[in-house]
Amino acid sequence: MGRHVMEALGKSRVVMEDGKVIEVSEPVVKYCPLFRKHRGIEELNEDTIRENIRFRMDTFGMCCDDRDVRMSYFLSFGISEIMSLAMSKGIIDAVVMAADGCGTCILTDPEIIQGMGGRISAIVETSPIEKVLDEIGRDNVLDPEKVPIDTRAGVEKAFSMGYKRLAVTVAFADDAEYLRKRYGDAVVIFAVHTTGISREDTVRYYDNADVITACASKWIRELAKDRATIQAGTKVPVYGASELGAEIIRMKLDELGKSPDDILDESPNPLI
Numbered sequence: 001m002g003r004h005v006m007e008a009l010g011k012s013r014v015v016m017e018d019g020k021v022i023e024v025s026e027p028v029v030k031y032c033p034l035f036r037k038h039r040g041i042e043e044l045n046e047d048t049i050r051e052n053i054r055f056r057m058d059t060f061g062m063c064c065d066d067r068d069v070r071m072s073y074f075l076s077f078g079i080s081e082i083m084s085l086a087m088s089k090g091i092i093d094a095v096v097m098a099a100d101g102c103g104t105c106i107l108t109d110p111e112i113i114q115g116m117g118g119r120i121s122a123i124v125e126t127s128p129i130e131k132v133l134d135e136i137g138r139d140n141v142l143d144p145e146k147v148p149i150d151t152r153a154g155v156e157k158a159f160s161m162g163y164k165r166l167a168v169t170v171a172f173a174d175d176a177e178y179l180r181k182r183y184g185d186a187v188v189i190f191a192v193h194t195t196g197i198s199r200e201d202t203v204r205y206y207d208n209a210d211v212i213t214a215c216a217s218k219w220i221r222e223l224a225k226d227r228a229t230i231q232a233g234t235k236v237p238v239y240g241a242s243e244l245g246a247e248i249i250r251m252k253l254d255e256l257g258k259s260p261d262d263i264l265d266e267s268p269n270p271l272i
Contacts (some may be wrong), residue, residue, distance in 0.1 A: 002127020004100050005065040009035065009121065010216070010268075011195050012251050016063045024050045029195060029216045031269040033235040054119040062120060063100045069116035069135040076256055077232045077249075079190050079213055080117035083112035083167045085255060086248050092188055093162040096154040101129025103147030104154035106140045106161065107120055122171060122193040123149060151175045155187060170209070173201035180208040189246060196272045210245035213238050216268035232258075235263045 004016045010027025027044045035041040037053075041048050050200045053062075061067035064216065086092050088110045095107045099116040103126055107113045116136070128137050128147050138144040142153055151170055158166050165186055170176045171193040179187050191205045195215040202219035206227040214237045229240035234248050240246035253260060 002129075003125065004123070004127060005125040006100075006120070007051045007122040007124060007193065008125050010050060012044070012046075012049050013124075014049065014121075016053070016057070017063050019057065021050050021053050021057075024053070028267050028272060029270065032103055032216070033266045033268065037235075043146075056119060060119060063126070065129060065130075065131060067101055069110075069115045069130050069132060070111040071118055072111075074137045076258075077117060077209065077238045077252060079169060079192055079211070079238070082201060082211060082238065082252050083117070083169075083190065083265050084113045084246060085252055086167060086188070087113060089251060091248060092165050092167045094158050094161075094166050096158050096166055096168040096170070097153070097175070098123045098126075098149045098154075098255075099132075100126045101132035101147070102126070102136060102141045102144075103149050104142050105136055106154065106158045106163070107136060112136060117169070125149070152178060155179060155183065159183070159186075173197070173204040173208075176208040183246075187247070191241075195268075206241050208241075211238060211244045211248060212241050212245075217272055218271035221264065221267070221271065234261050234263055235267065237261065237264065 006014045010016045010029035012027040013025040024046045030044050056062040059066050083095050085241035096115050097272050098104045100120060100123055126147050133144050142150060155168055167188045169190045169192045176189050176191060179189060189209040191209040191212040194217040197217055197230050199219045202223050206223055212220055224239050229246035231251050232238045232253055240249050
């Protein structure tokens, strides 16, 4: 099963080795309305985080040898849900993302996009999982032996494979800026894991990304007042940062029979 490291649930560092949770750091965010809604978690702490990670490992094999690769939608406006829809509608022809068991990978099946991205947290380090590599294809990862996480290399590989328009998840503003300058509109950039980012990096995301998830970021929410093209969700919203981002989010709203939002009624605590 190897070693896997994530930043999860309130930006806690979680380390898993051989199917066991061996380390959980104290989170910087203590409350998330989405975890309260879906899992009944009133406070994020070492115990509740450990329990939730164990739940994920037991229910769909996260970071385990029996990892489920295909899944149905879990959140209304999760990034994987939005990318899966964009894939099914032909707006993109591949997704570059990072996931447990494969590292940075290139995916084209909406169910696998959802399965690998929908219920995990930010992957920092991972180890090969044979079941995952078999199902997504070893040619679709950077290195099936070392499974590295490298967004820029993943995008380069995807274009070398002949894909013309990619969705890519980025966890660093540097990557968003680099990819936009190098590939222009051939990349649709989804900014994720934004908790704790600086105001400067938030501006760079609004300058370069297409879709931004708010997580527990105070600056993403603050700058959205002037920079966002659309908002979906009132607790942990997803924002359009470009007209294309707005178009993709509107498609998801239409699918759900919903309208854009313009208020925030409950947020993670604290926002940082």
